[in-house]
Amino acid sequence: MNYTFNIDKEFDLIAIGRACIDLNANEYNRPMEETMTFTKYVGGSPANVAIGSAKLGLKVGFIGKLADDQHGRFIERYMREAGVDTSNMVIDQEGHKTGLAFTEIKSPEECSILMYRDNVADLHLAPSEVDEEYLKKSKILLVSGTALAKSPSREAVLKAVSLAKRNDVKVVFELDYRPYTWNSIEETSVYYSLVAEQSDILIGTRDEYDVMENTEKGTNEEIVGNLFKHSSDLVVIKHGVEGSYAYAKSGKVFKAKSYKTKVLKTFGAGDSYASAFLYALVRGKGIESALKFGSASASIVVSKHSSSEAMPVAEEIEGLIAERV
Ligand SMILES: Nc1ncnc2c1ncn2[C@@H]1O[C@H](COP(=O)(O)OP(=O)(O)OP(=O)(O)O)[C@@H](O)[C@H]1O
Numbered sequence: 001m002n003y004t005f006n007i008d009k010e011f012d013l014i015a016i017g018r019a020c021i022d023l024n025a026n027e028y029n030r031p032m033e034e035t036m037t038f039t040k041y042v043g044g045s046p047a048n049v050a051i052g053s054a055k056l057g058l059k060v061g062f063i064g065k066l067a068d069d070q071h072g073r074f075i076e077r078y079m080r081e082a083g084v085d086t087s088n089m090v091i092d093q094e095g096h097k098t099g100l101a102f103t104e105i106k107s108p109e110e111c112s113i114l115m116y117r118d119n120v121a122d123l124h125l126a127p128s129e130v131d132e133e134y135l136k137k138s139k140i141l142l143v144s145g146t147a148l149a150k151s152p153s154r155e156a157v158l159k160a161v162s163l164a165k166r167n168d169v170k171v172v173f174e175l176d177y178r179p180y181t182w183n184s185i186e187e188t189s190v191y192y193s194l195v196a197e198q199s200d201i202l203i204g205t206r207d208e209y210d211v212m213e214n215t216e217k218g219t220n221e222e223i224v225g226n227l228f229k230h231s232s233d234l235v236v237i238k239h240g241v242e243g244s245y246a247y248a249k250s251g252k253v254f255k256a257k258s259y260k261t262k263v264l265k266t267f268g269a270g271d272s273y274a275s276a277f278l279y280a281l282v283r284g285k286g287i288e289s290a291l292k293f294g295s296a297s298a299s300i301v302v303s304k305h306s307s308s309e310a311m312p313v314a315e316e317i318e319g320l321i322a323e324r325v
């Protein structure tokens with residue numbers, strides 16, 4: 001089953017949200033207290049998705065705010081060289097800093113992220129910095145849930161969503177729930193529900209949908225039942241290594257298994273999944289195939305050290321899918 005986009009649009013995808021720095025532990029299988037060296041990468045979920053999609057060949061843009069410092073300049077240059085249009089990444093003028101994410105790899109199953117995100121530049125993106133003329137050129141607006149955590153980024157995203165709806169741009173909501181950026185689950189649930197109700201496509205993990213619904217044990221069927229009362233017509237629910245589902249409003253349900261691999265760390269799975277899933281959908285490969293693309297891309301990224309730099313090209317994903325039929 002295919003999903004259709006407005007083919008007259010110049011950009012395939014414009015993401016909005018954070019572009020930050022990941023500092024990934026070089027020493028594996030040890031706690032962060034004992035980790036002495038880290039490698040620097042561009043990070044931040046929507047930046048990773050933008051880079052992944054651009055690497056696959058989509059025409060991608062980004063709306064965000066960068067610190068006016070060495071980290072901000074590193075991020076802008078890396079993204080531009082990866083093929084992302086950075087013309088709408090504004091530079092903060094008030095001394096706000098770049099968000100940092102230190103990763104800890106205690107074992108392939110036990111990974112965590114330590115975030116430094118106090119007063120970060122990305123959450124200072126203002127509604128006036130979201131340009132309708134730019135956004136209307138895209139097939140997709142990709143919204144990352146974390147960008148809703150604080151004002152004025154929250155209002156900037158809400159403005160982008162309403163401009164997207166006015167201009168025939170599909171809204172894709174990647175739930176991307178990071179607890180430390182929110183005051184409470186109640187607060188998250190309010191803003192997640194608001195954007196979810198206006199989104200065409202949602203992508204999230206089982207647990208993230210429970211946060212959105214402010215419940216402990218929702219079922220996939222309950223979630224999609226609620227979402228289909230609003231704008232959504234495609235809901236992707238990821239169940240980690242157990243695989244993922246896509247529910248279409250027509251009633252069709254698709255399932256994909258994950259691709260077993262030698263896992264180095266688990267973070268980056270969600271971002272690589274979203275970039276390849278959306279790539280396949282935009283290229284008209286159909287929902288079933290898009291799930292496979294997402295899963296194969298995630299499998300490649302969890303076997304590598306970074307999230308952004310490790311994003312695969314289309315041939316690598318196609319090769320893995322062909323090898324495992
Ligand atoms: N250990 C694994 N081995 C292979 N593939 C995996 C593994 N874990 C996850 N995946 C793949 O990645 C997809 C997304 O994983 P998951 O549901 O953990 O997303 P996520 O929690 O958003 O990821 P992240 O840790 O990046 O936030 C899964 O649907 C699966 O296809």
Ligand SMILES: O=C(O)C[C@@H](O)[C@H](O)C(=O)CO
Nearest residue numbers: 022043044045101267268307
């Ligand atoms: O999203 C973040 O801010 C951190 C990411 O860049 C990190 O690589 C990760 O968590 C990916 O899931």
